[in-house]
Amino acid sequence: MDGTVLVADDDRTIRTVLTQALTRAGCKVHATSSLTTLMRWIGEGKGDVVISDVMMPDGNGLEMLPKISEDRPGLPVIVISAQNTIMTAIQAAEAEAYDYLPKPFDLPDLMKRTAKALNEKRRATPAATADAERPEELPLVGRTPVMQALYRLVARVMNTDLPVMISGESGTGKSLIAHEIHDFSDRRTLPFVTVTGADLSDIEGPARVLARAKGGTILIDEVSDLDDEIQARIVRMIDNPGEHAPRFMATSQIDMMDAVEKGKVRQDLFYRLNGAALHVPSLRERVDDIPLLVDHFLARAERDGASLRYFSKDARELFRAYSWPGNVRQLENTVKRLVLTARGEEISQTEAEMVLGAQPEAVPLLGGSESEKLSGSVERHLRRYFDLHGNTLPPPGLYARILREIELPLIEIALDATGGNQAKCADLLGINRNTLRKKINDLDIHVTRRRKLM
8 A cells, every 4th residue: 555544543552553554554644633633634735545533532523524525625534433333324424434434343454445545536425326316215213222223233234244134014114224234335336136026037037136236235125925936046046146246135024033934934045044134123113213203304305395394292292102004104205295285384283183094093002912921022932933943953052142132122221211321220220330331341232321301
């Protein structure tokens, strides 16, 4: 590599490691723990590439990107961040970062990306391109614990080659999650191909699909709806992908383990697609995100030329209490209708009731059997899990895996309920504070402190 790299990170160890690695590779390096110093260097014309952390003692690295772009058009900025959620990646792309890596990052990977940045002209951000191609996609918006957990999972699988199985009800945004994984992965410059049963209806279908993908990403839409013959073709396609193997992802409206148990999905296909399993929650599972989504759709409508509208307090509460069987897509269409039909700027409760009155009736927000205990739900899950393995036993370590799956949401929800106060959370859970801290580290839980009104 040949060029000057500016490194900004408040972690001295990271600055040292990057300085040594880049220097050995032939680069000149200027490293600092201050955004102010970094911006001064950029203003002086120093540097061919910038590697910057997001959270710095004197500011936010993402907020500096527009200024960097204004002062030094075409200067590539690689963003690294411990806030490894999909929203951070999206914000980095929206701010026109050249690239984004979550911490802890792989050093050889970062070196490879830096070398590309030094050798290439700055290109348009993948997310901007994707948004232009998919203007009507559902928004990836949510601050609730279940959505934050989903963002963390997406960030972890983004730059792996693992196949991904995305489940969720209709209208939750499963395809959007698949697109985002592709758009922020190393395959983002390659094609993203969505496959339906019609694409695989004849024996040459898999070959045509692989030729279209060219080593990019193949998304199999609603795999549980495909007949057995087409599923068999998918298995053979995954096993024999040719010279340029794509990444495989699939969506399903029903739980895949249930689908296998009921014979709707072949076991061999399930094992090939279930490298990483992501569940996109329904709106009933994240009611606190509904006002956020309403505001998003109102702002989008105004940008598209519609009149300014806002919801009354009672209308907001009505929307928050509704079950939304069609999820985010239904919510979006309902807001669009109200924007067009509302008599004034404020959308009243009566107007909202009139629109919702034509919708399917509400169901209990949490769904399922209200009388079922947690132990009953866990038992059903475990019996399905064992049944899927037939006459063989599951892999060793089952006890620790099950405890981890239960502990993660329990601790995240308890932290959210206590506003991120670990002392209160430990007291709520009835465990030692040091034990809680260790579990937070082991489970990779991101803790955000805030004032909690209770």
